[in-house]
Amino acid sequence: MVSEDKEYVGILKLHGDIESEKVYQAAKTFTGAIYQTPPLKAAVKKRLRKRTVHSFDILERDGRCLLFRTKVEAGTYIRKLCFDLGEFLGVGASMVELRRIRNGPFNEDECVQLGDLTHAFNQLKRGSDEYLYSTLSPVEKILPDLPKVIVRSSATSSLYRGAPLMAPGVVAVHRETKPGVHVTVYSQAGELVEIATATVSAMEMLEMREGIVAKPLRVLDPIPHA
Amino acid sequence: MEHIRILKEVDAGNLLHILDHDLEEIGPRDLYVTPSALISRCFVNIDKPRGPSSHEVAAWVGKMAGAAKVGHGGTLEPLAEKPPRKRCPNSHP
Structure with a gap:
């Protein structure tokens, strides 16, 4: 989530007058690899960082206000991008509005309004869980595209306690599994148990009779059974 | 893949x-038989309005859900409108 590409729309305000054509050209020069220093208020170290701006388009202009849309690598500061564009143009600019419209797999079209969520929980109180099930997504649905390992039901309880995955527990595994690769570990029922780091290859995982095949990276809490 | x-x-x-x-x-119903099970291991992509912080919204959602742990998937800066994810893992109803 933190490392995924982000997409935004926003408004930036120029501090002086300048022809639109120059602005469009300038925005283009801010695509590709750029360097920026995180703002003073940021929660990361303030040193020069390199980031990729996949696109930076000016959609509309109203006087000194520009509506823009941009797709950037994680860790790109949009306020900084706007400020730097202003410096480049020589008139100065600042960001006045910003809305994130995509974060990795999550986009604006599928997002839930706070009111919908309130409704879902109110319906639940009245005994209907339909709306809740259509509003909340199980954690299994948001995983990064990592190789999967499926384990025996009998192995899940020790994994949930943080034990490494042992060879006899493995039932199926993706071909891409290699030592050092992060994998998602599922039970046979399709329940996510943990994200782990494989210590052996896919073939070894299946051929080994004993020994550790993956070490836990992030273990979930088990699904509570009422 | x-x-x-x-x-x-x-x-x-x-x-x-x-x-x-x-x-x-x-x-979800195959794995998460009860609503509280789903609530304990779910996420929701929320359209956060401008104003309340991500942290505040996460707290409201957690309270509504009766979830013991709630997190959010990233903050935007003060002017911004939307951190598109809330997680509510691990409720202990």
């Missing part, structure tokens, strides 16, 4: 399902 079928055991229609279908075929 390309999927494989190296199986140790052959009793495994469902395994292929998990490997091949990216779990899309497994509905």
